[in-house]
Amino acid sequence: xxQTRVVIIGGGFGGLxxxxxxxxxxxxxxxxxxHHLFQPLLYQVAxxxxxxxDIAWPLRTVFRTQPNVHVMMDDVVAxxxxxxxxxxQQSHPVGFDVLIxxxxxxxxxxxxxxxESCAPGMKTMTDAVRLREKMLMAFEEAERHRTxxxxxxxxxxxxxxxxxxxxxxxxxxxxxxxxxxxxxxPHLHTESLSIILVEAGPRILPGxxxxxxxxxxxxxxxxxxxxxxxxxxTDVTPDGVQIGAEWMPSKHTxxxxxxxxxxxxxxxTAPQDSAGRVRVQPDxxxxxxxxxxxxxxxxxxxxxxxSVLPGVAPVAxxxxxxxxxxxxxxxxxxxxxxxxxxxxxxxxxxxxxxxVAQFGPIHASGFLAWALWCVVHIFxxxxxxxxxxxxxxxxxxxxxxxxxxxxxx
Amino acid sequence: xxQTRVVIIGGGFGGLxxxxxxxxxxxxxxxxxxHHLFQPLLYQVAxxxxxxxDIAWPLRTVFRTQPNVHVMMDDVVAxxxxxxxxxxQQSHPVGFDVLIxxxxxxxxxxxxxxxESCAPGMKTMTDAVRLREKMLMAFEEAERHRTxxxxxxxxxxxxxxxxxxxxxxxxxxxxxxxxxxxxxxPHLHTESLSIILVEAGPRILPGxxxxxxxxxxxxxxxxxxxxxxxxxxTDVTPDGVQIGAEWMPSKHTxxxxxxxxxxxxxxxTAPQDSAGRVRVQPDxxxxxxxxxxxxxxxxxxxxxxxSVLPGVAPVAxxxxxxxxxxxxxxxxxxxxxxxxxxxxxxxxxxxxxxxVAQFGPIHASGFLAWALWCVVHIFxxxxxxxxxxxxxxxxxxxxxxxxxxxxxx
Numbered sequence: 001x002x003q004t005r006v007v008i009i010g011g012g013f014g015g016l017x018x019x020x021x022x023x024x025x026x027x028x029x030x031x032x033x034x035h036h037l038f039q040p041l042l043y044q045v046a047x048x049x050x051x052x053x054d055i056a057w058p059l060r061t062v063f064r065t066q067p068n069v070h071v072m073m074d075d076v077v078a079x080x081x082x083x084x085x086x087x088x089q090q091s092h093p094v095g096f097d098v099l100i101x102x103x104x105x106x107x108x109x110x111x112x113x114x115x116e117s118c119a120p121g122m123k124t125m126t127d128a129v130r131l132r133e134k135m136l137m138a139f140e141e142a143e144r145h146r147t148x149x150x151x152x153x154x155x156x157x158x159x160x161x162x163x164x165x166x167x168x169x170x171x172x173x174x175x176x177x178x179x180x181x182x183x184x185x186p187h188l189h190t191e192s193l194s195i196i197l198v199e200a201g202p203r204i205l206p207g208x209x210x211x212x213x214x215x216x217x218x219x220x221x222x223x224x225x226x227x228x229x230x231x232x233x234t235d236v237t238p239d240g241v242q243i244g245a246e247w248m249p250s251k252h253t254x255x256x257x258x259x260x261x262x263x264x265x266x267x268x269t270a271p272q273d274s275a276g277r278v279r280v281q282p283d284x285x286x287x288x289x290x291x292x293x294x295x296x297x298x299x300x301x302x303x304x305x306x307s308v309l310p311g312v313a314p315v316a317x318x319x320x321x322x323x324x325x326x327x328x329x330x331x332x333x334x335x336x337x338x339x340x341x342x343x344x345x346x347x348x349x350x351x352x353x354x355x356v357a358q359f360g361p362i363h364a365s366g367f368l369a370w371a372l373w374c375v376v377h378i379f380x381x382x383x384x385x386x387x388x389x390x391x392x393x394x395x396x397x398x399x400x401x402x403x404x405x406x407x408x409x
Numbered sequence: 410x411x412q413t414r415v416v417i418i419g420g421g422f423g424g425l426x427x428x429x430x431x432x433x434x435x436x437x438x439x440x441x442x443x444h445h446l447f448q449p450l451l452y453q454v455a456x457x458x459x460x461x462x463d464i465a466w467p468l469r470t471v472f473r474t475q476p477n478v479h480v481m482m483d484d485v486v487a488x489x490x491x492x493x494x495x496x497x498q499q500s501h502p503v504g505f506d507v508l509i510x511x512x513x514x515x516x517x518x519x520x521x522x523x524x525e526s527c528a529p530g531m532k533t534m535t536d537a538v539r540l541r542e543k544m545l546m547a548f549e550e551a552e553r554h555r556t557x558x559x560x561x562x563x564x565x566x567x568x569x570x571x572x573x574x575x576x577x578x579x580x581x582x583x584x585x586x587x588x589x590x591x592x593x594x595p596h597l598h599t600e601s602l603s604i605i606l607v608e609a610g611p612r613i614l615p616g617x618x619x620x621x622x623x624x625x626x627x628x629x630x631x632x633x634x635x636x637x638x639x640x641x642x643t644d645v646t647p648d649g650v651q652i653g654a655e656w657m658p659s660k661h662t663x664x665x666x667x668x669x670x671x672x673x674x675x676x677x678t679a680p681q682d683s684a685g686r687v688r689v690q691p692d693x694x695x696x697x698x699x700x701x702x703x704x705x706x707x708x709x710x711x712x713x714x715x716s717v718l719p720g721v722a723p724v725a726x727x728x729x730x731x732x733x734x735x736x737x738x739x740x741x742x743x744x745x746x747x748x749x750x751x752x753x754x755x756x757x758x759x760x761x762x763x764x765v766a767q768f769g770p771i772h773a774s775g776f777l778a779w780a781l782w783c784v785v786h787i788f789x790x791x792x793x794x795x796x797x798x799x800x801x802x803x804x805x806x807x808x809x810x811x812x813x814x815x816x817x818x
Contacts, residue, residue: 034549035816051462053813060593061812067595072556073549092557125818140443140482147481148501184469186476403470404462407444409534 003068006327007086007096009076009264011036011059013313014102014296017320019069020062024328027069028094030086034058034073037125040313043165046122046131046254047172048406050397054390056125076103078267081289098327101268101278101294102320105311108258108275115236119160119253122169131254135173136408138252142192143185152192156250158241160233161257162199163206164348167216169256170197171350174223179401195225196250198243200232200257205348205356207310212356215365219350233257259311261298268292273300273308282338284323290333295319303341314344347372412477415736416495416505418485418673420445420468422722423511423705426729428478429471433737436478437503439495443467443482446534449722452574455531455540455663456581457815459806465534485512487676490698507736510677510687510703511729514720517667517684524645528569528662531578540663544582545817547661551601552594561601565659567650569642570666571608572615573721573757576625578665579606580759583632588810604634605659607652609641609666614757614765616719621765624774628759642666668720670707677701682709682717691747693732699742704728712750723753756781 003026008015011031019029035056044050063069075089079101085093107121122128138155145153157173159166177193197204197220203213204220204227217227228243235242240249261276270286271279277300278286284293284301296319297311309315322339325331345359347369355370357363364372375391397405413434417424420440428438444465453459472478484498488510494502516530531537547564554562566582568575586602606613606629612622613629613636626636637652644651649658670685679695680688686709687695693702693710705728706720718724731748734740754768756778764779766772773781784800806814 033817034545035818051460051813052818053460053462053811053816056813056816056818058593058812058815061815064592070556072553074553091553125816129818136443144481144483144500147479183473184467402462403467404460404465406467406470407462407465407534408442409444409461409465409538 004097004327004330005095006098006100007094008100008102009079009086010102010104010296011071012039012102012104012296012316014316014320015100016059016062017317018100018102018295018324019320020066021321021324022327023066023068025068025098028072028096029059029063029069030072030074030076030088030094031059032073032075033124034060035125036062039123042122042125042128043169043172045125045128045405046135046169047176048132048136049172049176049402050394051402051405052125052129054393054397054405076264079264081268081292098291099293100320100323101265101292101298102296102316103262103264103298105259105261105277105297107255108260109255110258112236115255118238119236119241119255121255122165132405133408134252135176136406139181139185139188142188146187152187152189154192154194155188156194156196156248156252158196158198158248158250158253160198160236160241160253160255162197162201162204162227162229163256164346166197166199166256167204167220168349169254170195170225171220171223171354172352174220174225175351178224184406193224196228196248197225198228198231198233198241198248200230202230204229208346208348208356208358209363212358212363212365216348216350216356219354219365223351259297265294265298268294270294275300283326283333283336284319284339285333293323295323301339301341309341310346312346315341318342413506413736413739414504415507415509416503417509417511418488418495419511419513419705420480421448421511421513421705421725423725423729424509425468425471426726427509427511427704427733428729429475430730430733431736432475432477434477434507437481437505438468438472438478439481439483439485439497439503440468441482441484442533443469444534445471448532451531451534451537452578452581454534454537454814455544455578456585457541457545458581458585458811459803460811460814461534461538463802463806463814485673488673490677490701507700508702509729509732510674510701510707511705511725512671512673512707514668514670514686514706516664517669518664519667521645524664527647528645528650528664530664531574541814542817543661544585545815548590548594548597551597555596561596561598563601563603564597565603565605565657565661567605567607567657567659567662569607569645569650569662569664571606571610571613571636571638572665573755575606575608575665576613576629577758578663579604579629579634580632580763581761583629583634584760587633593815602633605637605657606634607637607640607642607650607657609639611639613638617755617757617765617767618772621767621772621774625757625759625765628763628765628774632760668706674703674707677703679703684709692735692742692745693728693748694742702732704732710748710750712752718750719755721755724750727751 006025006027008029035058038055041055059071078087085095087093109115142155159170174195205213231243278294279300296316301309303309347357349355356365357369415434415436417438425445444467447464450464468480485495487496494504496502518524551564568579583604614622640652687703688709705725710718712718756766758764765774766778
């Protein structure tokens with residue numbers, strides 16, 4: 001009996017976890033990048049606190065010890081359900097018996113895709129490195145302006161979107177601006193640095209309890225971030241952002257609002273929601289296809305209380321593990337239990353040593369929450385051999401404001 | 410009495426050392442990059458053994474504790490001797506009482522500048538990162554080819570130039586290809602990987618004793634590198650390299666031959682040699698200008714035996730320190746002793762733990778020479794606080810074949 005051919009699209013949290021749990025199948029993991037990206041820390045690359053190589057691992061290296069997993073670096077352009085193949089950009093089509101679709105998502109610009117050039121998002125390593133370059137160059141230009149004209153110009157960063165990504169970016173930017181960069185630019189007045197977080201709704205971190213949202217907003221304000229609530233962005237230009245009647249000048253706008261599922265999903269011809277996510281069955285398959293799964297933030301998957309599961313790492317990882325279990329045990333649909341997400345809580349960091357965390361009824365904030373976040377995030381992901389090393393590296397970088405991350409090239 | 414205004418062009422070994430030794434002047438250090446680059450290890454970034462942030466330090470961070478040094482990130486386009494100003498690309502001109510010109514050099518293509526696009530060199534961080542990308546993509550393409558066509562294509566890298574840079578690159582490439590990459594590409598046959606080092610003269614490392622040159626060539630051959638001597642490159646195209654009558658197909662050619670001094674030096678209107686280097690006086694000044702110095706590989710400076718001092722880090726550093734001494738003590742030309750280079754020997758690494766070293770009559774090779782190289786290179790350069798950290802990091806990376814350096818973005 002030949003091995004089951006499993007094709008996994010995407011080497012993110014969902015795809016990686018599934019591949020690592022599949023030991024008896026012939027697995028082909030396809031990703032357009034050559035690495036797995038630890039996305040929760042991407043904002044730290046963008047704010048030059050960590051280097052790219054600190055939060056990404058080459059996929060081939062991750063699967064060195066798993067000879068059943070074959071990694072391909074390529075773009076998947078279409079999925080052909082009837083012929084059971086995926087079509088790639090550069091290589092020949094790859095056939096599958098089982099397909100796991102985990103391509104992740106991009107940012108949504110709510111119909112205004114033209115805003116993307118003035119307000120880039122932060123989903124991939126390339127995004128983060130470009131933002132880092134923008135940020136460092138902004139400081140250099142301000143310093144040059146001061147040298148030439150004798151005064152500090154106003155340096156404004158606007159972040160659109162008050163979810164965890166926006167909050168973490170705002171906090172990190174404020175901290176880098178005031179603490180790590182200030183010694184390097186002693187003549188720039190930190191008063192001339194302004195960071196504005198713009199949220200359309202009535203509170204930031206809407207997925208959290210309102211007390212924690214308030215705590216997070218307080219912490220950000222204390223760090224010098226201006227938090228604007230109930231503020232819907234109506235236009236974005238290279239010179240600033242329009243928020244209703246208010247014009248906010250800024251040459252540095254970062255987009256952290258909304259998610260748009262990968263257009264690849266359209267080729268599945270399965271029901272999708274308004275954000276493009278595939279409406280999956282209780283066993284994470286698409287209708288009429290017991291061996292085609294969609295997981296991660298590409299999937300519209302209802303949680304226990306009926307609301308949609310968020311597009312966060314722990315959800316994708318549990319889904320990956322669940323699907324791998326079905327495959328490993330060759331469970332036909334009749335024998336499958338539905339996927340149930342075991343809520344391990346939510347965490348968002350604000351700056352270097354502060355976070356808000358929510359585990360069911362338990363709320364936590366401050367340094368302890370942050371320390372917990374570090375441990376939880378890393379624990380389930382990479383091999384034991386690496387855990388200690390990565391954690392001690394991160395602690396060291398945190399303490400020393402790793403200067404190498406600020407190198408421009 | 411107002412402070413002496415010293416302008417230093419270039420934050421490399423020469424400029425950095427001079428700036429660190431100048432404690433009593435008002436110093437403006439200008440570099441087009443925002444970092445000091447530890448060039449001896451650049452080939453390790455190119456071969457994905459180290460990350461950019463491991464071998465570069467933001468200049469502003471280096472000078473945090475020296476308030477008399479002001480860093481500017483800009484390009485110097487011209488030097489105006491008569492008006493005592495340097496003209497910059499983006500900022501207003503900067504006036505000087507004392508000028509230290511240390512701009513470094515680029516590669517020479519011996520009149521064939523059009524070869525640069527097919528055979529890039531490796532002088533800046535940007536160069537090294539691009540080479541790394543080429544190398545990693547070459548492996549990915551070879552793997553894709555094998556997957557699609559079932560056979561391993563021939564993967565050829567040609568390095569032109571048998572000096573220390575070319576030798577170190579060839580050795581590192583061979584090692585990365587066979588050791589670090591092989592586990593990631595288990596289906597690629599290492600026999601299909603060929604690395605060729607092309608040298609126009611009769612031996613590699615011509616600056617070293619001939620016994621050591623032979624040892625180095627032997628070590629390279631043992632690692633799988635093909636060393637071609639007495640081979641002058643007569644043409645370079647995207648598909649290969651012409652060596653006399655022999656055509657060598659290669660899509661990956663790297664240039665490590667020859668140095669060409671920065672064109673900025675032409676604006677000094679001082680005597681130059683055929684490589685464009687400024688012919689300096691015994692006190693490293695240009696004729697008729699007792700307070701304009703040229704140091705590093707931009708300077709044509711005769712050594713004790715009459716031959717020109719090589720463009721290596723220790724020479725630039727000693728020159729930087731010498732010039733700072735003249736400035737600190739306000740020594741007029743009549744009171745200056747000529748610059749004398751104290752030869753601390755030469756070192757070239759071949760692969761991960763092998764090197765050849767020459768200190769006067771003492772020759773060394775193998776692991777001990779390599780260990781010595783690490784210590785010598787780092788000891789004189791950066792602050793004590795960093796030395797231990799950087800050295801232990803490098804040792805760790807060496808032992809673990811740092812995978813983060815192989816992340817493509």
